[in-house]
Amino acid sequence: MQIATINGVKIHHAVTGPESGRAVLFINSLGTDFRVWDRVLPLLPEGTRVIRYDKRGHGLSECPAAPYFMGDLVAEAAGLLDHLGVGRVLVVGLSIGGQIAQGLAAERPDLVEAMVLSNTAAKIGTPDSWDTRIEEIHKGGIAALEEAILSRWFSRAFRESRPEELAGWRHMLCRTPEDGYVGCCYAIKDTDLVESTGRLTLPTLAIAGDEDGSTPPDLVRETAGLIPGARFHLVRGAGHLPCVEQPADVAAALTEFMKETALVREI
Numbered sequence: 001m002q003i004a005t006i007n008g009v010k011i012h013h014a015v016t017g018p019e020s021g022r023a024v025l026f027i028n029s030l031g032t033d034f035r036v037w038d039r040v041l042p043l044l045p046e047g048t049r050v051i052r053y054d055k056r057g058h059g060l061s062e063c064p065a066a067p068y069f070m071g072d073l074v075a076e077a078a079g080l081l082d083h084l085g086v087g088r089v090l091v092v093g094l095s096i097g098g099q100i101a102q103g104l105a106a107e108r109p110d111l112v113e114a115m116v117l118s119n120t121a122a123k124i125g126t127p128d129s130w131d132t133r134i135e136e137i138h139k140g141g142i143a144a145l146e147e148a149i150l151s152r153w154f155s156r157a158f159r160e161s162r163p164e165e166l167a168g169w170r171h172m173l174c175r176t177p178e179d180g181y182v183g184c185c186y187a188i189k190d191t192d193l194v195e196s197t198g199r200l201t202l203p204t205l206a207i208a209g210d211e212d213g214s215t216p217p218d219l220v221r222e223t224a225g226l227i228p229g230a231r232f233h234l235v236r237g238a239g240h241l242p243c244v245e246q247p248a249d250v251a252a253a254l255t256e257f258m259k260e261t262a263l264v265r266e267i
């Protein structure tokens with residue numbers, strides 16, 4: 001198990017693949033830990049250097065008291081890359097992870113060569129919607145919202161046909177510490193990256209799920225539209241977590257993007 005103290009927080013992370021390989025940083029979503037990428041990783045090009053971590057309040061990382069700020073989440077992603085000394089990476093961020101990726105690209109362009117924004121946006125939800133969610137969790141815990149959250153995370157077909165897997169993801173969600181989950185809700189509530197993301201020029205691939213109830217395709221497409229040349233890929237038969245539901249499709253899109261951006265890197 002690899003733990004490093006970054007920005008004063010103990011961050012659980014894992015690095016696999018050869019040191020000479022293309023480095024890819026994966027950042028997971030609200031209520032998930034880095035196992036959310038498990039089904040995609042074996043399908044990536046051989047020799048990829050994969051860096052995963054649990055953001056604060058999730059997985060095996062330390063859970064400071066809520067609220068959290070996007071600036072801290074970005075500082076921890078940057079601090080981890082500095083700590084590992086891997087240089088510029090391709091960042092793949094899912095939902096809040098995609099917001100951290102956008103923030104990282106804006107704050108530390110020396111660390112990010114390209115990004116994949118999966119099921120995310122420059123701004124997610126409204127302050128009122130996040131206040132309501134935070135209040136409901138304080139009253140009834142994450143369990144009070146689990147059905148609603150799972151119905152946004154996964155397509156109906158997945159929920160009906162894969163009950164054992166659904167149970168596993170339910171456990172991951174409900175075992176997220178309340179401070180970790182609510183802390184990140186505060187960070188998303190206060191985040192509006194429209195201006196800073198609109199100034200980005202790095203190669204970008206945006207991915208959406210056609211049944212995503214959290215960040216629907218049009219919202220993801222809107223954020224992609226802020227970045228000149230960004231490509232958009234729609235995953236069919238997927239909710240908010242296409243990396244779980246349609247890993248082959250996500251891995252193929254990522255592999256294609258890695259090939260394209262490898263050419264950009266060599267110029």
Ligand SMILES: O=C(O)CCC(=O)CC(=O)O
Pocket residue numbers: 028029030031094095096097124149152153188213214240
């Ligand atoms: O998944 C995230 O990181 C934030 C977006 C969200 O609200 C997911 C959900 O619907 O619970």
